[in-house]
Amino acid sequence: DISGLRNLQRVDRRARDLIRFTQAMFCGTVPSLFASRAFLERRGIDMAADPPEEFRWRGEGCPGPTKAVMSDGRVFKGTYNELWDENPWTTQFRCKICPDAIGLCADLAVGDDWPGGLPQGEDDGWNAVIAHTVNGLRILDACEEAGDLTLLDVDVRHLDSVQPHHVRLRQGLSTRLAACAAAGLPEPEFHDLALDDCAAAFGADKRDQEYQGTLRRLMAGHGDEDQLADYGAAVQQQLEDQ
Ligand code: SF4
Known part of the structure; x- marks a missing residue:
């Protein structure tokens, strides 16, 4: 993204003047939803039939948990490593x-x-x-x-x-x-x-x-x-x- 911006700044004075940092x-x-879907499947959830209200890949910590909040209040958590290291993703x-x-x-x-x-x-x-x-x-x-x-x-x-x-x-x-x-x-x-x-x-x-x-x-x-x-x-x- 910044490469595209730098290219723009070469030819556009406003981009040079206004974008200071x-x-x-x-x-x-940008992974597909394959890993997220599989994360839920391992917990017995079909993402298409029962989509979570909230899904976090990380955050709320460093790296923080992978977390799905379902509409009925259930919360499923896993580790960063479970999502990105211990299982395949695309x-x-x-x-x-x-x-x-x-x-x-x-x-x-x-x-x-x-x-x-x-x-x-x-x-x-x-x-x-x-x-x-x-x-x-x-x-x-x-x-x-x-x-x-x-x-x-x-x-x-x-x-x-x-x-x-x-x-x-x-x-x-x-x-x-x-x-x-x-x-x-x-x-x-x-x-x-x-x-x-x-x-x-x-x-x-x-x-x-x-x-x-x-x-x-x-x-x-x-x-x-x-x-x-x-x-x-x-x-x-x-x-x-x-
Ligand atoms: S999403 Fe893919 S193409 Fe875009 S910056 Fe990240 S690695 Fe590069």
Whole structure:
């Protein structure tokens, strides 16, 4: 989203003048309702026949529970890990070729800060915050001065350990794009994303696996938006292979 805004700001003075600050979160994709439906099914609820009045994927804590409130007052809760780690989920193919799911173009980018990329239980609300611009840094400093944030400086490589799935996604991005091009999909142009460096860090074997895997998914129709990619399972497998 911020990339689109930056493109607009290149050509639109009002966008430059009026939008003074941008913040993005590390995006975990927009999943389908598959995981939510399955969460309810494990509790004996058919979401289509008996939809919850309220459903929270997280919140009310860090990360907080997955929570469904039914019209008759019943409340079902589960953990973040049950929803996103212990069971399969699906998402859109576009998220597999997302050029910037970590807010590189934003003044500030924020993300979860859990060792290995998964919560070890509830924590006190710690997050990773990255200032990409002087503007972002000034805002962070102002928040700290106002007592709204407590900041701890860490090396940027800390992100590798708390966001390993984004490391893998970026390392494999140019390979997935190459597979898309080979399958005849339109080729987007991305600049300044250090994708060649990311791909080099991936290694030839993994690039080959990624290429073949993406081609197989595309041939099975997963590149169409009305289809779903088995994103979660694939990433889990990749992480296990590390
Ligand atoms: S395309 Fe990128 S930013 Fe958009 S939902 Fe998917 S991962 Fe997130």
